[in-house]
Structures are given as C-alpha cells and as structure tokens.
Amino acid sequence: MAQTPTSAGQHAAEIPEFPMPRAAGCPFDPPPALREQQEAGPLTKVRLWDGSTPWLVTRYTEQRALMADPRVSADITRPGYPSPAAARTNSIGFILMDDPEHARLRRMVTAPFTIKRVEALRPRVQQIVDDLIDGLLDGPRPVDLVETFALPVPSLVICELLGVPYADHDFFQDNSRTIINRHSTMEERGAALGRLTDYLDGLMSRKRECPAQDLLSGLAERVNKGELSQSEAARTGVLLLIAGHETTANMIALGTLALLQHPEQLAALRETRDPKLVAGAVEELLRYLHITHSGRRRVALEDIAVAGQLVRAGDGLVIPNDIGNRDPDAFTDPDHLDIHRDARHHVAFGFGVHQCLGQPLARMELQVVYGTLYRRIPTLRLAAELNDIPFKHDGSVYGVYELPVTW
Template sequence: MPETPYYPMQREAGCPFAPAPEVRDMPPVGKVRIWDGSTPWFVAGHADQRALLNDPRLSIDEKKPGYPHMTRSRAAMAPHIPALITNTDPPEHTRLRRTVNAPFMVKRVEALRPRIQHILDGLIDDLLAGPKPADLVQAIGLPVPTLVITQILGAPYQDHLFFQEASHRAISHETDPREGARAGQELGEYLSDLLVKKMGDPADDVLSEMAAKVRAGEMTHAEAVTMASAILIAGHETSASMISLGTLALLRHPDQLALLRERSDDSRFVAGAAEELLRYLTIVHSGIRRIAVEDIELHGTVIRAGDGVIFDLSGANWDATEFPDPGRLDLARPARSHHAFGFGAHQCLGQSLARVELQVVYGTLYRRIPALALAVPFEEVEFAMEGVAYGLKSLPVTW
C-alpha cells in the first residue's frame, strides 16, 4: 500500500512553477495527509472542481468537526472567527458578500485603472533613478497592490510595514498558533480603531462604507473588522506575488516576454496574457478546503458526510484535458477558464482588482524597461513557500 502523500507537496527546485509531480500523478479522487495527521480527499481535475465547488453538499464552514484546516494556527483560531464570506455558506454568505461586493465590481475597479497606472509609473521612475541591481519585490511587487488596497480600504499607506508583517505572521504555515492569534489581534485592533474613526469622519473608501453599515445595523463591528483584515491581507499578498513571479516566469521565457513587450499596447492581448500567467503560476499552493455535509459519489468513490476535501488549483490549471500542453507558457492561449481565483460562489472577491493591477503592470513594466534582466542566476532566486500563496523573497534585477 503506497504511503499517503503529505500536502502541500514540495515543488521541484528545477521546475518551481509547475505543480509538484505528486499532484499530477494523483488519481481523480485520492487521499492526502495534512499537518494534523488527518487524510482528507484530494481532487485536482478541472471538470471535477467545477462540479464540486458549486455543489451545496460541500460546506466552507471551518467550525465543523473534521474540517481540513490549512494550518495549525488557523485551526486554533477558527472557533473564534466571526462569520465571514470565507467561512459561511449561503444564505449567510450571500448576505455578507453583498455588504462588501460594491467596491470590487468590475465597473468600479476599471475606474481605478488610471490611478493604478499613475502609481506604477511613479514606482518605475523611482526604480530607474535608483541603484542597480534592485529588488523588484520591494520596488514594484509589494508597493503596487499595497498602495492600491490601502487607498480602496482607507488605511494609511505609511502603516504598510506593520500590516505586511502582521498579515504574513497571521497566515504563514510556519507560525505558532499563539503567534498567529497575536498577529491577527494586532491587525484587528488597528483596523477597529480605524473603523471607529471612519464612523466620525467618513471618506470615500471601503472602511467608511462598512462603518455606515455597522451604524445601520447591517453588519456588526466584529464582522466589519474581520472583513477589513481579510481584504487587506488578500489585497496585497497575492497580487504582489503574481507581479514578481510573473516577471521571473517571463524572464525564463524570453520569446513570450518579447511577444508581450511587442503587443503591450493591445489591451486584449495583455489581458489574455495575465490570464495565462495566472493559470501557469497558480500561486495559491495550499489548496482550497471544504467539508462534505452529505455523501457524494465521484468516479466510483464515495466521499462521506463529515469528510474533508482539498481542491488543488494548480492541478486543475495544469489539467491537459482543459489546457493542452499545460507546461508550456503560451500568452496567446485562451486561459480564462483557469481556477487561480477558485470557482463557484466563493471565488476570490478581489479578482477584478487583481486582474486590472496585473494588466497594468504586465502591459507597462517590460515596455518601459526593455532591458530588464535577472541580476543573479535563476538558481539563486529565493522562493517563499510558507504562506497560503507562494512567492519570491526577493527578485534581484538589473537593466
């Protein structure tokens, strides 16, 4: 009997963008072992994920016994986390999502495009005026989404070092549960104080909108604070990783980088290129988690009520039945059906914002710095694998 593989699996050092070989070798419905020794079901196929992530027989309620938590810290905090869009099922999920949906609707996000372009252009100006080599993570990757999400949320950018550090501690797989809880509490107290200020002095931002909903009794103070924390963390971590990882992947594929640079004024092509990079990189590498509330039969296997299920997004995005020759980065590939943002009712709230940020960066950075190149051998680039999403610790570049 083969040993049940541990999840998340280690990616191969020689091919860090590809899913781990074990992901590609797993049966359509298999078992994996996670940090607490439990063995939830594992589903990686694109079509199976599409079917099950819309199936009401699966719940995202992490308070249910047997839920396959992502980390020890998350498991310890789960009983104390109030209702959120990330841990509730309809109809509660529908109500909560409605309270925060508006700022992330496509039309409102598109209106931010000139502001995002202005932010990026200023950062590139600073980069070009500074010393070489430079760290693209610190110069572009982190500042772009952090500046954008702080403006949207209504949090002062000058506090970015505090909440970047606190959010990293809160979601890292390596964080002790007590330390994770402390980081979450620090972030919560910071945002709670901001929320109170917005009640007395509202502005055109998400915290002010939530403060008005709290005053109207449409959401509680605790719900607003926890939702703000989730928006702040998700709003900068993943996009920052995609900017730096996407750049590294393109530098490793100079033909695709040249194509993107040549067609950077073609907004449709740039948008498609962003989708292919989202598919190819699939930075959420810890899977998304559910628990069965009824028996489900899949490929002759019965997932019993009470069983945990993990959906590996990279498996779906490298599924050759949906994306032929998935290991080839092809910016002309129609890749919009990828699962980089999940799928179904719980897919990423901020996906429209992430798309616009990536389109602006991918359409601008390589055109403005055509000689952009790695300043160290590829093998020396340090990957950060300890979070919910993987990324780079730094990306030394020159030009």
C-alpha cells in the first residue's frame, strides 16, 4: 500500500520526532533538524511522545499569522491539542485558555506590567543588581553565576511585585523546575503544581485578611468582591511566579554565556553608556537565543489555508519560535549574533493575544543586568570549558544549570 503524503514531499515513515536534539558544540543554535524542516517548507509534520502528528510551523511569517489567528486555540483541553505531557487539564491559569475567559483573567493582572509601572521599578531593580554584584565582588572565586546572580535577580523582583516572601524562594524554584522539566512524570509534575497551588492559596487567604501594596493583594481584593474565585487567583499566582523568574533567570545566564563566546559583542555592550544600544542588545539576545525551545502549542478550530497547505479543524500545531527567529526571510544572516541589529520584530515573546504578559518587566530586568554586570566586572570570564557547561536540554525552558565564572 502506498504511503499517504502528510505534506509536500513528506511521507508518514519520514515524519521526524519532536522535540529535536541540538547539535553537539552548537548550544546556542536551534536543532539542525528544525532548520531542515524550515527549508522543506513552512508546514511539515512531526511526531510527538504520544504518537500524534501535529503540524510543525517553522517560518516566521506563518508563525506570526497563526499565533494571531482567532481560529487557532491555546486551550489544552481541546481535542487535537499537541500536549507536551500526558496531562490534558489546565491547572496553571489563563495561559492555556482562549478568550473570553483568557481575556477576563489576564485583564486582572495587566496593570502592574504596563511599561509605565515597570519603568517605575527600574531603580529598585538596579539596586538589586548592584547589591548582588557587590556580593559577587566581595566573595570567593570562581562562582556559579546562576545560583549567585541569575536566579536571585528575577526571583527577588517577582517576589516583591507579587508579595511573596523571598525566604520561600528555594521552595518555589524547586517545584517550578519539576513542572517545566519535560522528563518529569505526570505524577511528579502534578504533585509539584499542587504544592505551589496550595502555597499560593494559603498566601491568598492571608492577603484577603491583611492586604498590602502588591499584585496578590490586588487579586485578593477581587476575590473578596466576588470577581474571582480563590482557586483562580491561586492558579494565576502560580503562573506569574513561575513565569516571572524561570525565563528571565535563564536568559541572564545563557545571554552572559553567549556574550562570553562573542567577545567583540561583549566589548561593545560593556563599553557603551547608550541605553538604546543596551535595549537593542536585549532584543537581539532574545532573538538569537530564545529560551522557550519546546514550541508554542495550538490546535486549529476551523479549516485554515496556510501557505498552500490545508490545516484542518482539530489539527495540532507546534510553533517553535526559536527557528522562526532564525528565518533568513525575516532576519539577515540570522545565525550571527549582532547587538547592533534591529531585532525588535522577533517572536521570542510570542504574538497575538497570548503574547507574554510580562515582557516589559523581562526587558527592563535584562536591560539593567546586561547594562551593569559586564561594566562592573569587566574581566568576567568562564571558569570552565564550554563543553563542560551543563545545558538544560531536558526542560521546556532552555538555559544552563550552572555557569562557573571568575574575573
């Protein structure tokens, strides 16, 4: 029996598995197989852990179009959704919902992440960064930059913003790592999520009784007014707590490592006092590295014609923005790191109604870090060989587990 083509030139027996491994010695680049799929066409098929074969969307233009298309759903409970794990329930808030429920819950936490509100936090973030660098300079060498700097910066910031005691950071960091580790079992991931939800639920109860000037207290007020259930508020808190520190921490460490491997780019960033160049470097590093490397997941609600291919209702979609950000039709010489490039149109934060809520905060934190760390420690260098750095190939957020540095 002849095989049925799944897309132009692709047969069932040829469908590659996803996620795909990165090439040895190329830790900053997307997997070579992703580039091969991109060259084959904007839509090809891949095979997931459960045997399902969703569409892989590899080119920038089609990625943006589908992420902004109201006929495409982010709801994990819909049939055909290409789940990265066995769980088919949504226990982590509005990120895996569609409008109008997604919009209703998102609006309740939008205000603290506006550009104006985030800019008001810049002096405090600068103080946090400077204090941590003071500690580095006064301490022993070599040092793990992840543990001593990359994780504490966003953890302190998100804790203050939400109103979560920083003393509990080991607890929420350990559990968030379990949740985003793709090798965690459904039971392990569920247990970690349950512990975090219980923690936020208890904290929400205290905020309802004794509110403060923080985001969780704002949610608690909505619970008291009947606009939000306490379980919804707790799940929203879990989402913001995980997203608010894991992604930025990994960008700080991985961005630093990438710059150390590109000394001419690092020198330009270290020697500048131009905030526009620093901001541009942040955008280019977000494009070049893009740490969310397991692909955004969606499912089609209706038949959609995409680049001459029919995506049928119920078809799953995997949208790996890391390869979209390396599309040569969108970025000249995309595999080259160039902090002078205008990379603001990257899709590291997604696109459309589900684009990252916290992107203004992440951008500001990275601007402060990249504009301060290398200037204050100008001789910063690796204290290990690149091949010995442990990379996070096993999680939905890419980065390094440790980054030994000295100066």
